[in-house]
Amino acid sequence: MKLLYWLDEWLALAEDKRQASLPILGNDLLDDVFVKYHFVDPDKPLLFTFSPAGTNVQAQDLHADFSPWGYHLAQKQKVNIIAFQHLGKSNWFRSRNLIFFLEQLSTLLTPFSCKLGYGLSRGGFAVGAFAQLLKLDQVLLFHPVSTKNKNIVPWDDRSSTDLAQQFDWDSDYHDLNLGKAKGYIIYDPTNHIDRLHAKRYPELTHLRVFGMGHGTHASYLNKFGFYKQVAVDFINNQQIDIAQFRQQTRTLRLKEDYYQSLNKANVNSAHRLGLLSKAHRILIDEKEAHVQEHQAKIDIQPLIDIAIKHQDKHPQDAVQLLETAQQLVPDDPLVEHKLKQLS
Template identity: 25%
Template structure:
């Protein structure tokens, strides 16, 4: 592997990777893929097609300051002189640099994923990167007409429904009205993760500008992308819950148990359990494994008319309608309630205590087993006209969505439960 550092200062490290292509690729790093040894952004994909590459890797979260880029040009010029076709590629901070320096680097094509227009808080509403703005480095950093060229083909990939990135795109579009836009809906800022593919990158670099062709290749990559489904599920569930059913039905997913984070897992299972019957095949596709309980009929009802259960999929106390419990009785365990006592459920003909720690992690313990030192049992308290579930000095509160939290006294209507 023939690689060498050809320029370096406090902000960037510039590395040349020798290949055997007619094109020279400028690959820009981002906040995650910053300078580390001789590593280059998208190196494996570019090496697969034997490209000549100049990797411009940021040392700091500084959005490739103009001064560093201009100082780099003396070292880069001899390489530029050898190639008629120059292509820029990068995402987010790297996508910004691809557009900002497309004319400076004489790019034939500039491929930018979810780029920023600027991070200057005076220029954009987006505050994700405002803490990295340094006026001494970033004066007039926005992409301007003098930065771009009518001789360059511009491609931008982004999610039009993601407000923060849409703001940047619309400002960039004013500078580049002829840009080819490839929409990647409901993926947020994760376009590069979703479309990670050597063949697709090669198409972006070498194929004629053909929007239908690019969309077809993107669809093929999306079908195989775990990142795509995770982002789509997370973005769609609260608004378009039927989409999950279609995803599970039409795709042979086999996600591992760590694929969904706990918050997303809880959201997905709430939608599934509330709207339709859940099958073991659904859970297997999503990488969710559960110990199936036996049905129990103890019923504590909250102020919204729903019933308190322990959800063995999310490991949380939640409330559901009776219809949802009837459809999914294997997974939703009604809380046992007769008088003041520790909160219990019945699972596989055995009784379990529900305990929780200060981080709100819940766990089941067999009735006769010892608790771990960080766990405290939930307590059911019977009053004259209602019940309350408590953890230390906090009371369980339910909302109209069935989600439960623990709040301080005094007891409100949302904390009062009745035995049905």
Template identity: 35%
Template sequence: MFKTISGRSIISFGENEDMPLPFMGSGFIDDVYLKYFFHDVNAPLVITFSNAGEITSLDDLQDDNYSPWGFDFVKSYNVNVLSFSAIGKANWYRSAEFHFFIKSLSKQLKVFNEKLGYGGSMGAFAVSAFSNCLGINRQLLMNPISSLSAKLTPWETRFKVAKTFNWKGDFSDGAIAKAQNVIIYDPLFTLDVAHVRRYQSSIKLKLPGVGHSIPKHLQNLGLLKSIFEQFLMNNINIGVFQKAVRSRRYYDDYYKWMLSKQNTHLTLRRAEVLKRHKKLVPKATIDSAQKNISEADINLIRDIALRLANKNNKDALELMLLAQKFRPNGKLINQKVIEYNNRLK
């Protein structure tokens, strides 16, 4: 289906080509890199776009094993995946050549029964902006930026360089997406809330007190994997999510943002309460965790992971990562985490 044309910066498509499966490859269109893996047209296709903090460098393009943001993570779920990443800088996917490519791509992707979108911030903008053209059915958007058009979002004060790009014409507004949107955002962060309000047909999941960069915070809180799995199965449970995010009270970045100038809801009294909790809660939690697990427990987790390695690399890696949390300097544990990660690429 995809064929790189030597010496040119586009990927072309055969109009009546049968898709050889499994099929994996990569290429670039103007200033956007892509990597794809197709193995079953009856399985969902997950389309990802990288955020501004996860762009592809020129050095990355020299690495045959390089994967853009989201690719390896999504691929581990045995679905089809197509990942896009900005090259060199946060270009917000504004290239006219890339837009032409997307229009051609939409015809080729009709073979997939279900198409899902996944991205955060700049990536969430791109997922939603291209979703109608690509025929995306559902999308998981983390702190999405709906548009940087001065006409549509005059209140947006961030991303000054990106605002100078062309924000007219096709694919300039993610809020017109017809797909069902699952949006995760911080309801205390005024600018992000304004973008979220522009989206219709949305399931909104609130993660208060962390600001922007929701994917990073979900990962640090140990929630990213579970929420993605719920999204993949179309089984989002708002109540379960709200209970799970209470763990942010033990998360240092929660206190950093809540006490920062970005928190426009901060008062002197609230700051005093937050500082008092910051001193007490995280330390008590860490001490409790250290007391409740012994060296023998860590060895047991490690050894079970070793036995699983030849049968199930994914479960082996998860167990080894758990062991690593409690023994971060363990030589064998760290070695196996790298080894199992490489096997899953």
């Protein structure tokens, strides 16, 4: 537990010497959890990340340059990071050694005035479960899982819940405990289990994204930088620009292949396919309105001016410019008139 020893010695330094001793980076192995850390400045946020399902790293996969989920994102934002990577497929951060480490760690974080937590699904569970212990100020959770204790969430009948029963769900940190933390929880309201888990986080701001599912479409959403953009906003500002978030999700819905991907992922669910079909019809209407709205804002006058300027020497180029202008604004009478003149 090199980090604990280093923090203990670092706290004993005079405040001016603490900054001079940074940056510091290293890693620890705590039973079935690998932790990597990088400290750059105590005046900057300290971000905790816990890996989601699907990042099923094995102990033999670890190497000198290995970085847990979320680690590089924090480095790029130049904030302090402690990133936890579970090892193995079914791992819910229930290791007694890990919990002991976190309990000791929580007493050594006083120089950091801003502490953040970020996690998806399984990682979000860990953020929520350890939030009070680590005295987190703000959290960002995607695809919520509040606990796998069947007595608390008997309606969570996912296969992952049955697999998780090999762990102790009665001892400490088995359920969400946000303490004073605020922040955001982002989920698909049509996912029945996610919606019920989300209700258990009334302290957080709920942001709903129709059709995002529970992790099924993570790689698809990643293609558009969805998670990264939201996380960067959260890390840098400790809040999310909700108006921008709404615009981002609206733009995502305007992409046809978004619904093609959702239909493919939900091919075995008639109920969800019905919901997606309804949403797709709404999408078509939204898209038409979206195009009309932007067409109304397009200024095609520069294209017309260039076409008129070069119509004598380069009539074909002028026609192509005018045809482009006509595609942007189909009913413009001046464009139609100039095209007739040059025909």
